[in-house]
Amino acid sequence: MTESSPDPVFPPVTMHAVRPNDPVVARVHSSTPATSRRAASIVRHVEVDVSGTPLEGAFRAGQSFGVVPPGETAKGKPHGVRLYSIASPTRGEDGAGKILSTTTKRVISEYADAEDAHRHELFLGVCSNHLCDLRPGDEVLVAGPNGKGFLLPEAPEQHNYIFLATGTGIAPFRGFLKELLEGDSPCPSKILLMLGVPWETDLLYREELEALAQKHNNLELRWAISRENHHPDRGPYVHDRLEREWSELESRFTDPKAMVYACGLAGMQVGVFRLLAQRGLTEQFLKIRDEETAGMDPSEWDAARIKRFVRPGARTKLEVY
Ligand SMILES: Cc1cc2nc3c(=O)[nH]c(=O)nc-3n(C[C@H](O)[C@H](O)[C@H](O)COP(=O)(O)OP(=O)(O)OC[C@H]3O[C@@H](n4cnc5c(N)ncnc54)[C@H](O)[C@@H]3O)c2cc1C
Incomplete structure (x- = not known):
C-alpha cells in the first residue's frame, strides 16, 4: 500500500434528543x-x-x-x-x-x-x-x-468510498449520496455503491440512483441480484460479486483513501470481512481481537468467530440488523 491518508475524523452528533419512553x-x-x-x-x-x-x-x-x-x-x-x-x-x-x-x-x-x-x-x-x-x-x-458509528467523515473529500448494501441497508447510503453529490459543490470522491437484493424488481431507489450516477461520473453502481440465475448481475451475494470482479475492483480497495461502509443483513458482515482479510486488507480495514483468529487462514473463520473477534477498523463502518 502507498502512503495512507489521515484516518477519518467524524462530526459530533446529537443522540436521543427524544427518548423512546417519551416519544x-x-x-x-x-x-x-x-x-x-x-x-x-x-x-x-x-x-x-x-x-x-x-x-x-x-x-x-x-x-x-x-x-x-x-x-x-x-x-x-x-x-x-x-x-x-x-x-x-x-x-x-x-x-x-x-x-x-x-x-x-x-x-x-x-x-x-x-x-x-x-x-x-x-x-x-x-x-x-x-x-x-x-x-x-x-x-x-x-x-x-x-447512532454515532455510521457517519460520513467531517472532510468527506479526503476519502473515497465503497458502499455495500443489502436490501433496506440502502437507506443510509441514499442519504450519503445525496449529501455528497447534490448541492452547489458536489464531492469529487470516487464512490462505488453495490446493492444486493433477491430479484431485480427488489432494487431500491433504482431510478433515483441511476439518475445520480448519470449526472456524476465519480459514482459507480453495481447490483448483486442473488436469485435470478439468468441475470447478468447475478451475485449471488454482495461479497461473491466483489470476489468475482476483484480484478476490476481491487484498486478501489487498495486505494489509501478508501473507506468501506456496509449496511444491511447481518450475514453480510461475515462475507465481506472474510473477503477483506483473504485479500490481505486486514491492516487497512479490520481489527482482530484474538491471537488465534489473527494466526488463522481467514478462509477458516466461521460466522461466530468473525462476529466475536473481527471488528471494523478506523476506515470501515458497519451497520447490520
Ligand atoms: C440500527 C437499525 C436500523 C434499522 N433500519 C431499518 C431500516 O432502515 N428499514 C427497515 O425496514 N428495518 C430497519 N431495521 C429493523 C427494524 O428496527 C425492525 O426490526 C423491523 O422493521 C421489524 O420490526 P417489526 O416491528 O415489523 O417486527 P416485529 O413485530 O418486531 O417482529 C420481528 C421479530 O419477530 C421475529 N420473527 C420474524 N419472523 C417471524 C416468524 N415468521 N415467526 C415468528 N417470529 C418471527 C423475529 O425474530 C423478530 O424478533 C433497523 C434495525 C436497526 C437495529
Whole structure:
C-alpha cells in the first residue's frame, strides 16, 4: 500500500434528543413504493415531518430514528421502539432538516415457532407494517436520533468510498449520496455503491440512483441480484460479486483513501470481512481481537468467530440488523 491518508475524523452528533419512553408526535409527509411495483418484497420510502419536535435539524445522514408502534404485546406491555435508518441527507428531504425519511420493509411471513411445528398462520411485523400502513397526514410516534458509528467523515473529500448494501441497508447510503453529490459543490470522491437484493424488481431507489450516477461520473453502481440465475448481475451475494470482479475492483480497495461502509443483513458482515482479510486488507480495514483468529487462514473463520473477534477498523463502518 502507498502512503495512507489521515484516518477519518467524524462530526459530533446529537443522540436521543427524544427518548423512546417519551416519544413525540410527528406526521407522515409521504409514503411511496421504494421498489418496482412488481417486487416480491414490499418496501416503502416513508417521509416523516418532524418539524416543531426536538428531532428537527438534529439528525445527521447515517443515523437512525425510533418509531413506537401503538398497541400492546401479547404480554400486555406497550410495544417497544424500533429503529429505522434515516435515508435523507443531514439537511432532510426539504433542505431544512424538518422532513426525514426511511426505507421500511414490511415484515411478512408465516409464523415460525420452534415449540409448535404446526403453527403457520400469517406473521406480520408490528412496527414495519404500522409504518407502511400510515398515510400522509397520519400521526406517528418518533424518538431519536440514534447512532454515532455510521457517519460520513467531517472532510468527506479526503476519502473515497465503497458502499455495500443489502436490501433496506440502502437507506443510509441514499442519504450519503445525496449529501455528497447534490448541492452547489458536489464531492469529487470516487464512490462505488453495490446493492444486493433477491430479484431485480427488489432494487431500491433504482431510478433515483441511476439518475445520480448519470449526472456524476465519480459514482459507480453495481447490483448483486442473488436469485435470478439468468441475470447478468447475478451475485449471488454482495461479497461473491466483489470476489468475482476483484480484478476490476481491487484498486478501489487498495486505494489509501478508501473507506468501506456496509449496511444491511447481518450475514453480510461475515462475507465481506472474510473477503477483506483473504485479500490481505486486514491492516487497512479490520481489527482482530484474538491471537488465534489473527494466526488463522481467514478462509477458516466461521460466522461466530468473525462476529466475536473481527471488528471494523478506523476506515470501515458497519451497520447490520
Ligand atoms: C440500527 C437499525 C436500523 C434499522 N433500519 C431499518 C431500516 O432502515 N428499514 C427497515 O425496514 N428495518 C430497519 N431495521 C429493523 C427494524 O428496527 C425492525 O426490526 C423491523 O422493521 C421489524 O420490526 P417489526 O416491528 O415489523 O417486527 P416485529 O413485530 O418486531 O417482529 C420481528 C421479530 O419477530 C421475529 N420473527 C420474524 N419472523 C417471524 C416468524 N415468521 N415467526 C415468528 N417470529 C418471527 C423475529 O425474530 C423478530 O424478533 C433497523 C434495525 C436497526 C437495529
